[in-house]
Amino acid sequence: MASTADEPTMALIVRHDLRLSVGKIAVQCAHAAVSCTLGARKSHTRLVERWRQTGARKICLKVEDLQALQRLAGQAQSAGLVTHLVKDAGHTEVEPGTITVLGIGPGPRRSIDALVGELKPY
């Protein structure tokens, strides 16, 4: 296996203040993962391939509120990373249009760690 610092990774960042159920969070994270992958497949084709071949590493982290999530999304975008903010359709637990999860990546592990290294695991 190549050095782990080089393996691409994906970060899924959950808003902790919404107090969603586990199933709901899982589904929202899946949504972020799918949208990020499809988005990145066009712009970062080789990176996505390498990410999938090295086990499609994902980590799930949390932030306190929407502001923190949006700040992080901005930082990730300026770092040139693929991002996706998941807006819930609001069929079940939250109001329609609520932003629940931010997906970052797949991207180089080093640049993602630099952004989210401080966050707590969910």
Add this chain to the structure above:
Amino acid sequence: MGLRSFIHRMTAPRLRGVLPGGDLKMVFVVNHSLKMGKGKIAAQVGHGAVQSVMEAGVKKPEYLEAWLASGQKKICVKGDDADHLLRLESQAKQNHILTSCVRDAGHTQIPSGSFTILALGPAESDALEPITGTLKLL
């Protein structure tokens, strides 16, 4: 649109086969016996979703398109253990529903190779109902 995708669109074969009718969704059955943390579950379900999407893109592109266009509906339910997930998988296969299994690399929390998630679909709600309809939401 990039040149390559333009050429692809011009030359790609038309989508064939039965067009999906009705509500499409994807169902994730979580192996509850593993007692994974919630972040772990979320990441594993993420794996399942990405795997299923890639597979559906090859095997059932018309289902994938329709599912993506209708808002990527997904639900997450509880399964008892690995045997239960395997039973559901074979049942789904008999009904020609796409399945993919997530096995964990075991870097954290649980033994390597554990069967964590069974992902079903995208498929019609009516086809999934007899298989997962009785399972509890997570």
